[in-house]
Amino acid sequence: MDTVNQYRSTMDLRTALIEAGATRIRPILMTSMTTILAMIPLALAIGSTTQGLAIVDIGGLTAGVIVALFMVPVYYALLSRKAKEEIPDID
Secondary structure: OOHHHHHHHOOOOHHHHHHHHHHHHHHHHHHHHHHHHHHHHHHHOOOOOOOOHHHHHHOOOOOOOOHHHHHHHHHHHHHHHHHHOOOOOOO
């Protein structure tokens, strides 16, 4: 969201959200995918004591990526519009 706030000084809200998403998608996916791919062999190891941990890690990282890339920007946009409507213009 810090990236969106930096872009908002020169762009409108929608463009800032799209640009921030495009800028941050690669680092988010790279860090999450490396851990998810590393956990797949542990998740497939039947009878291993670490199988449950690997499955939970994979699910949590997948959910985190979805939240970070899709739900947070939508929530930010909704709250920004609501805050803008509540603040009266002083003219």
